[in-house]
Amino acid sequence: MKIQKNKLHIIKSIFFVLLLTPLIRLIILGINDALGANPIETVERSTGYWALFFLLISLSITPLRLTVKISWPIHIRRMIGLYSFFYACLHAVTYFWLDHWFDWQEILNDIFKHPYVLVGFLSLLLLIPLAITSTNKMMKAMGRWWKRLHCLVYFIAVLSILHFLWLVKKDITEPALFAIIFALLISIRIFHKRIRLNAPKDSPR
Amino acid sequence: MKINNSEIIPASEITPYETYMGRRDFIRAASAALMTAPFLSFNSEVSAATSASLFGYTKSSYGADEKLTSYNEVTNYNNYYEFGTSKSDPALESKDLETHPWTVSIEGAVKKNKQINLDDLLKLAPLEERIYRMRCVEGWSMVIPWIGIPMSKLIQWAEPTSNAKFIEFVSLADQSQMPGVRTNILDWPYTEGLRMDEAMHPLTILAVGLYGKLLPNQNGAPLRLVVPWKYGFKNAKSIVKIRFVESMPKTSWVKAGPKEYGFYANVNPMVDHPRWTQSTERRIGGGLFTPRIKTKLFNGYAEQVAHMYTGMDLVKNF
Secondary structure, X not given: OOOOHHHHHHHHHHHHHHOXXXXXXXXXXXXXOOOOOOHHHHHHHHHHHHHHHHHHHHHOHHHHHHHHOOOHHHHHHHHHHHHHHHHHHHHHHHHHHHHOXXXXXXXXXXXXXXXXXXXXXXXXXXXXXXXXXXXXHHHHHHOXXXXXXHOHHHHHHHHHHHHHHHHOOOOOHHHHHHHHHHXXXXXXXXXXXXXXXXXXXXXXX | XXXXXXXXXXXXXXXXXXXXXXXXXXXXXXXXXXXXXXXXXXXXXXXXXOOOEOOOOEOOOOOOOOOOOOHHHHOOXXXXXXXXXXXXXXXXXXXXXXXXXXXXXXXXXXXXXXXXXXXXXXXXXXXXXXXXEEEOOOOEEEEEEEEEEEHHHHHHHHOEXXXXXXXEEEXXXXXXXXXXXXXXXXXXXXXXXXXXXXXXXXXXXXXXXXXXXXXXXXXXXXXXXXXXXXXXXXXXXXXXXXXXXXXOOOOHHHHHOOOOOOOOOXXXXXXXXXXXXXXXXXXXXXXXXXXXXXXXXHHHOHHHHHHHHOOOOOOOOO
């Protein structure tokens, strides 16, 4: 299924606004003083949730093509990935600023004493090179190293899910759902890679 | 055991004479009303409305120096897993909880097992208001004007034997009324416990109200424990059974995570939790731009309670 250029432009614009809605929602709630009794926690949880959500969406583009043969989303994959990074940054800014007021000693303590903070911090750091190298120019300049570097995204996804899992007190429903979806996406890829490897050499790819 | 009141009330907080007299008048009027009316009208109409007012309690000066957390926040941001694991679940899911009639069983190391209904329990001592800080193990805190009776009064009435070293508090676990109890998120019924001296301590109360009103269901109606120097989960809600026992009870959160939650659970900024920092806390009600505040040892009640733990390793006995 090919898509015309002008149509693609519309799709991109729609998704650009769509992926901005979680932030718009938070801003509207904030203005109306409706973020609940613990507004900092609400913002922290919400931005973190959407960062992980969009990360998994960006990872589902290829499985989507492999299973149901829908391939146009590849054109918005970079945008989704960058949105994930954007929400991760908002998440981190909330943590450093609103939650801890740049009290670095307290923050360092938190990072090294609490495993969930450490893995969250790591996945944020690892997202930075991916975001920087996300341009066409970088892609060309890096050649095959680009793909190798961007394989880090799987590791980041694992760290982020662990971050969520270790954060919750007792009810692990939500992080478990994320973990299941991630496992499903990975198995689709592995399954198809096997088929491809087992197929005769001259078969179309 | 005496409480050192002079340490609790700063001079600036001493009630002006006029207000004091006004308060006396109110209490006199209220007492007069009580002569003719039942002490607390717990008829079904009253208990159906969570906003029903309580009368005839004495205002206390405990913690009067701190800004109260709003009623709205106290009643809409709750941990009460019997009604769900989200903070907003209890207010939504507890509306239909039947809290009248309510009977509490007194069992174990007592002269005689007995039961007491709520109305009789409230006659054991005059109702008092206690403004306490409440520090949750998750790193947030509130200041709540509770209304209740000292726990010690119930203990005296229960007549424990010399074998009673600890008290176990058991909460209601009714699947038909509590959706959370249908899941196995915790080992139901919710169980908490105190050492005998902790339970006898004058700061420990059984609360039946807050903000001058009957305890809303989401806050543990009709009867809950309040132990202000311990993390919030120690405050068992909707208590149906009080057992006097010889050895330390296995409490719900200790069973759920023995490395994370201890029996004592005294607020202590020096003893970190595997997940949450305990050196600071966020006071609910501050909005987006209010920094955290420092957490105090024993939640600021060290003056009154520290002596009970002398010689004890607070890191080991967290």
